[in-house]
Amino acid sequence: MTDQTPTNTARSTLSSAKADTTIIHVEGVHKWYGGFHVLKDINLDVAHGERIVICGPSGSGKSTFIRCINRLEEHQQGRIVVDGAELTDDIRQIDNVRREVGMVFQHFNLFPHLTVLENCCLAPIWVRKIPRKEAEATAMEYLERVKIPDQAKKYPGQLSGGQQQRVAIARSLCMKPKIMLFDEPTSALDPEMIKEVLDVMVELAESGMTMLCVTHEMGFAKTVADRVIFMDGGEIIESAPPEQFFTNPQEERTQTFLKQIL
Numbered sequence: 001m002t003d004q005t006p007t008n009t010a011r012s013t014l015s016s017a018k019a020d021t022t023i024i025h026v027e028g029v030h031k032w033y034g035g036f037h038v039l040k041d042i043n044l045d046v047a048h049g050e051r052i053v054i055c056g057p058s059g060s061g062k063s064t065f066i067r068c069i070n071r072l073e074e075h076q077q078g079r080i081v082v083d084g085a086e087l088t089d090d091i092r093q094i095d096n097v098r099r100e101v102g103m104v105f106q107h108f109n110l111f112p113h114l115t116v117l118e119n120c121c122l123a124p125i126w127v128r129k130i131p132r133k134e135a136e137a138t139a140m141e142y143l144e145r146v147k148i149p150d151q152a153k154k155y156p157g158q159l160s161g162g163q164q165q166r167v168a169i170a171r172s173l174c175m176k177p178k179i180m181l182f183d184e185p186t187s188a189l190d191p192e193m194i195k196e197v198l199d200v201m202v203e204l205a206e207s208g209m210t211m212l213c214v215t216h217e218m219g220f221a222k223t224v225a226d227r228v229i230f231m232d233g234g235e236i237i238e239s240a241p242p243e244q245f246f247t248n249p250q251e252e253r254t255q256t257f258l259k260q261i262l
């Protein structure tokens with residue numbers, strides 16, 4: 001586990017630009033895997049442009065929770081409303097939400113048989129029906145933003161892990177999401193590549209993107225997060241701004257966790 005502080009300081013620049021409207025509303029959410037109660041009464045409101053970091057021990061339900069936000073997992077009780085659309089069985093609402101929400105996973109999930117550029121253009125062309133030329137121009141813009149335009153013609157297997165994860169971020173951004181979910185985006189990377197991905201995430205935060213990041217990169221949390229959430233045993237145990245979360249955690253379980261990772 002590393003604690004690399006990214007180079008930029010996003011938090012100070014953004015708070016003034018933030019609208020205080022709720023874009024994600026989670027209320028009384030429960031979920032079971034068979035008989036296993038994995039999410040227990042989760043409540044969370046996320047404002048436009050807010051950056052939330054979620055941490056907690058392995059198996060505490062972090063991935064399950066953020067996957068519920070774009071319905072990769074379904075909750076059985078409670079409400080999840082994303083940008084005005086409530087997630088129920090209604091497939092149109094699910095599509096509406098997925099259009100607004102990008103997700104980046106631990107293991108990149110790029111298509112190995114497609115070039116970097118093709119990876120970035122696939123969904124815009126086939127889902128958004130954007131003409132290929134325009135999709136390619138947008139993709140190049142985002143590849144420039146994540147600082148790898150020169151890799152556009154290569155295949156994922158020819159890139160380093162850090163570069164692949166930056167492609168995965170660019171690919172998500174090509175769909176122009178309003179919200180980005182990150183599930184341990186740096187956990188599969190060699191230490192020297194972690195920072196190059198965190199720097200891209202910090203820049204994204206500075207641009208005003210609403211972000212929910214499951215990560216144990218506490219340097220990132222301190223620099224960028226508006227709120228840090230600690231989950232354990234399927235519950236949100238504590239939620240606080242980083243200043244308070246790291247210096248004065250209220251709950252014993254949070255204190256124990258922080259002692260282990262810091």
Ligand code: ADP
Nearest residue numbers: 033036038056057058059060061062063064065
């Ligand atoms: P985290 O991301 O915090 O490590 P997860 O959300 O992945 O936690 O998992 C929470 C718990 O749910 C774990 O005990 C895990 O084994 C269990 N779990 C996750 N996915 C499934 C599944 N598809 N079926 C059954 N149990 C699952």
Ligand code: MG
Nearest residue numbers: 062063064183
């Ligand atoms: Mg997980």
